Amino acid sequence: MALHLPKYKKQTLEHALGKYMRPKFIYIPLISGGDTNITELVQKGDYVNKGSIVARRKGNFKIPLVSSVSGTVVGFEEHLCYTGETVKCIKIENDFKDSELNIKKNRKLSSISKKSFIELIKEKGIIGMGGAGFPTYAKYDSKRKINTLIVNAVECEPYITADQMLALSFSEEILEAIDAILEINEIEEAYIAVKKTNTSLIDELNNHIGTYPKIKLALLDDIYPMGWERMIVKRIMKEDYDRLPIELGVVINNISTIYAIYGALKYNRALTERTVTFAGDMMKVPQNVVVKIGTPVKEIIESIEGLKKAKNYVFVAGGPMMGQAVPSDDLIVTPNLNCVLVLKKEEETELPCIRCGKCVAGCPALLSPVLIKDNINSVEELRKLHPEKCIECGACSYICPSGIKVREYIRLAKEKIKEVK
Ligand code: SF4
Numbered sequence: 001m002a003l004h005l006p007k008y009k010k011q012t013l014e015h016a017l018g019k020y021m022r023p024k025f026i027y028i029p030l031i032s033g034g035d036t037n038i039t040e041l042v043q044k045g046d047y048v049n050k051g052s053i054v055a056r057r058k059g060n061f062k063i064p065l066v067s068s069v070s071g072t073v074v075g076f077e078e079h080l081c082y083t084g085e086t087v088k089c090i091k092i093e094n095d096f097k098d099s100e101l102n103i104k105k106n107r108k109l110s111s112i113s114k115k116s117f118i119e120l121i122k123e124k125g126i127i128g129m130g131g132a133g134f135p136t137y138a139k140y141d142s143k144r145k146i147n148t149l150i151v152n153a154v155e156c157e158p159y160i161t162a163d164q165m166l167a168l169s170f171s172e173e174i175l176e177a178i179d180a181i182l183e184i185n186e187i188e189e190a191y192i193a194v195k196k197t198n199t200s201l202i203d204e205l206n207n208h209i210g211t212y213p214k215i216k217l218a219l220l221d222d223i224y225p226m227g228w229e230r231m232i233v234k235r236i237m238k239e240d241y242d243r244l245p246i247e248l249g250v251v252i253n254n255i256s257t258i259y260a261i262y263g264a265l266k267y268n269r270a271l272t273e274r275t276v277t278f279a280g281d282m283m284k285v286p287q288n289v290v291v292k293i294g295t296p297v298k299e300i301i302e303s304i305e306g307l308k309k310a311k312n313y314v315f316v317a318g319g320p321m322m323g324q325a326v327p328s329d330d331l332i333v334t335p336n337l338n339c340v341l342v343l344k345k346e347e348e349t350e351l352p353c354i355r356c357g358k359c360v361a362g363c364p365a366l367l368s369p370v371l372i373k374d375n376i377n378s379v380e381e382l383r384k385l386h387p388e389k390c391i392e393c394g395a396c397s398y399i400c401p402s403g404i405k406v407r408e409y410i411r412l413a414k415e416k417i418k419e420v421k
């Protein structure tokens with residue numbers, strides 16, 4: 001059962017893309033792709049350039065974390081990140097010089113080998129900017145042949161317009177980058193996945209796409225969760241995969257990630273900034289803002305005229321469906337934070353489950369959310385129900401007539417299974 005959600009996108013689309021690029025301090029949270037197993041590579045007193053590596057993930061994906069300013073490491077502090085939890089952050093005082101090392105003036109995008117491309121996007125800290133934060137280099141570093149690149153510009157959650165605003169502003173750069181990625185990796189074709197209803201982005205891309213015969217638009221239905229990787233791949237390739245799209249010879253990247261790759265290919269730039277949607281009924285001037293990674297959200301909100309007066313606010317890192325409510329405004333921008341919502345806190349009442357089965361019918365991952373909820377205290381039963389397949393789309397919570405936060409049970413179930421592994 002596909003969901004047709006209200007959009008709430010008009011306000012941020014009507015407002016020009018803002019910029020907040022001069023934070024006095026930035027805070028680099030020691031987390032990447034949900035993993036806090038990170039090695040710090042700097043200490044108090046060290047000078048860092050913009051793009052310098054300040055920490056590196058351990059384990060399988062040794063992706064670096066980079067500084068988004070030049071300046072001095074002044075210490076370590078704990079702040080909230082997109083998971084809703086507090087994490088240790090490297091605090092860097094900005095010297096406002098934006099000094100960067102080894103910047104290229106105007107490199108030909110396709111001038112490097114596939115091996116150098118993989119190394120470049122890894123060392124420039126490029127990760128998926130659509131939410132999950134998966135290391136981008138790992139998708140290209142495959143023994144399997146890549147036949148198709150899919151660029152995800154679907155952005156199906158209400159409120160969020162960060163990808164759209166970026167793509168409207170930099171469509172030529174994005175197309176140039178896609179073309180170079182195809183050439184470097186010997187990929188035959190690319191599709192840019194866009195919702196059929198997103199006519200402004202379709203028109204903008206169509207204005208420039210003619211010079212790139214290998215790049216096509218794939219126009220998809222405006223339903224939720226159409227931005228889910230598996231759903232996009234199935235609609236375009238007419239096939240499903242088991243674990244990863246590469247099984248079908250497909251790599252899928254978010255459109256903002258493609259723009260970050262453009263910066264790395266053309267200028268040797270690291271991922272140091274991103275566009276974030278600031279929206280919700282409590283925001284005085286909802287808009288998209290280009291910000292440095294590591295900037296406190298509170299500062300950005302103040303720079304765009306702040307919040308309306310209310311007794312209580314709810315801060316959400318991400319969109320209303322997949323986002324995570326955070327306990328305060330002490331939130332830091334990470335590469336995968338696409339949206340900050342500030343909503344008025346309403347009284348919420350949970351009624352008993354009426355066994356209507358709507359959460360089961362609405363689950364795109366074909367799970368039984370109600371059964372996972374009912375069996376939350378039995379790890380043995382939970383294992384049989386495969387909560388690990390949940391993509392945390394929030395459809396079950398949205399659809400539940402009893403107002404039960406079903407998705408939170410699924411998240412808890414995932415944690416419980418991990419704990420007893
Ligand atoms: S949040 Fe998970 S369980 Fe709920 S509908 Fe989405 S995929 Fe299914």
Ligand code: SF4
Pocket residue numbers: 352353354355356357358359360369370399400401402403404406
């Ligand atoms: S949608 Fe809500 S009320 Fe209906 S079965 Fe699922 S949890 Fe129960």
